[in-house]
Amino acid sequence: MDEELLPENSGKQPVQPRTDQEKEQVLNRLKRIEGQVRGIQKMIEEDRYCVDVLVQISAINAALKKVGFSLMERHTNHCVADAIHKGNGEEAIDELMKVMQQFSKS
Amino acid sequence: MDEELLPENSGKQPVQPRTDQEKEQVLNRLKRIEGQVRGIQKMIEEDRYCVDVLVQISAINAALKKVGFSLMERHTNHCVADAIHKGNGEEAIDELMKVMQQFSKS
Amino acid sequence: MDEELLPENSGKQPVQPRTDQEKEQVLNRLKRIEGQVRGIQKMIEEDRYCVDVLVQISAINAALKKVGFSLMERHTNHCVADAIHKGNGEEAIDELMKVMQQFSKS
Amino acid sequence: MDEELLPENSGKQPVQPRTDQEKEQVLNRLKRIEGQVRGIQKMIEEDRYCVDVLVQISAINAALKKVGFSLMERHTNHCVADAIHKGNGEEAIDELMKVMQQFSKS
Secondary structure, three states: OOOOOOOOOOOOOOOOOOOHHHHHHHHHHHHHHHHHHHHHHHHHHOOOOHHHHHHHHHHHHHHHHHHHHHHHHHHHHHHHHHHOOOOOHHHHHHHHHHHHHHHHOO | OOOOOOOOOOOOOOOOOOOHHHHHHHHHHHHHHHHHHHHHHHHOOEEEEEHHHHHHHHHHHHHHHHHHHHHHHHHHHHHHHHHHHHOOOHHHHHHHHHHHHHHHHH | OOOOOOOOOOOOOOOOOHHHHHHHHHHHHHHHHHHHHHHHHHHHOOOOOOHHHHHHHHHHHHHHHHHHHHHHHHHHHHHHHHHHHHOOOOHHHHHHHHHHHHHOOO | OOOOOOOOOOOOOOOOOOOHHHHHHHHHHHHHHHHHHHHHHHHHHOOOOOHHHHHHHHHHHHHHHHHHHHHHHHHHHHHHHHHHHOOHHHHHHHHHHHHHHHHHHH
16 A cells, blocks of 8 residues: 555446435535634635634535545445456455555545 | 644634635635536546546645645734734734644644 | 443454564554654653643654554454444444544544 | 744653653553554454445544643643742743644644
């Protein structure tokens, strides 16, 4: 497990496409996060107290991490599990560990 | 230094209002982050590979942390330093440590 | 994936015992970390500069995370992959996600 | 605030030496952490379940972070506040922000 960063676009596809319901759930969370980012823009414009802005940024980070972990769980249940079944789990697990490390440092 | 969370709205003000240039810099970064959040919504809609989405989420988290640290630096240079000069640094430093902890866990 | 903490002792066993070589590698890293922890005790006794101590603590944390990620990789390659092969991957993956979250917040 | 790492040994001193009581408190916590690191060595030797080891590593990381934050608080209350009083707060605050970033990523 080396430390080089993962590429922005791997060219890969999910083994099993997301259902409409899965997409909607993730999209709703991301729209809420987008709204929170606009909210802190407003706080900056209104010259709100720095610590209050930082509390909001922490909340957004936590929300993004939550989305990330739920994507990671789905990925492991589908893509990684599928690769393991097909006997080439090692590469998929190596990639999972890398993204996990990159993610947990961010 | 106890562990209770900071309130979302302290009712406090920055000791020295942000200059127009400071606001613009932070706002530009936040608008870029808002665009990145919309970008991952598009990735979900297009059913892009989970790991690619996670790489993007890590990038947004890192960008938000960067904004947060620059706000924290300004806050320390102005509000905290001002409180220290006025002899009531302890409360400001306690608040700074709390937000730092909350932030570093997010 | 709920947020309750994992127990300290699950009573479970690794699916495949660690080889002597694997044990030695991990133990060597942990002994080095133990030495680093003693090193910062000495720094405190000698009244060394706080920021220097903090730089050392960051180094220990990074070293512990590295050990953790290598254990997690082995765990996924053996225990999780084995559970997936046996058709009960879901529980193992749920546990993996929980420990990853707990770990990435620490 | 650039991103270069802080040196391992700055050659600086705490503005106000730690009291014996302060030293003892930090040392007790560090000795407990040293014991926890030995504890996970034993877990590896006994081939304990990976996830159980990871839960312990997370606990050590959290304990080290706690020590780190308490050192950072003391540092800000003494060294940084002192620098601010003497009119050269900027350098001390820059250093504080750097160590905080390094620390929060670890």
